Amino acid sequence: MTEQSPARRRLSRRTGFGLAMTASAAALVMFAASPALASPLFVGGARGLTAENAIQGAFDDARISAQAEGFYGACTVVGEPQVFETFTDPLFGHLFHAQVAMTCAR
Incomplete structure (x- = not known):
């Protein structure tokens, strides 16, 4: 060696x-x-008198946010929509808040 x-x-x-x-x-x-x-993650939030209305509003909010960034393709929800219920809203009393996270294609 x-x-x-x-x-x-x-x-x-x-x-x-x-x-x-x-x-x-x-x-x-x-x-x-x-x-x-x-694809970036878009999170939308909304409130409604029913949980369904709050979820739909949150979905629309996330989709509009994605379109503002140029993502006009199909959107896929990531995870489960989160729904929060409150009984102390000063205007409506009983109200639902929802949050939806999703990704969208260009």
Whole structure:
């Protein structure tokens, strides 16, 4: 087995370090670019006298927000609509608030 010269060892260390840094930079770029390729999440909110009206209003609000950003394609609801019920609204007394999250295609 032959022993490497000190200059050759330094060169191989530098090469290994350079390759590791290049791989790390490439992974960082791929990690940062992946969310940019995904469709953004639009969240809409609304209130209504019934839970159904509040959910429909929240869905419309999210769709209008998506269209304002140029996403006119089909929309997909992410998760379940969230509905909150209140009995202390100063104007209506009993009221429902809803929140819907969705993604839309361009």
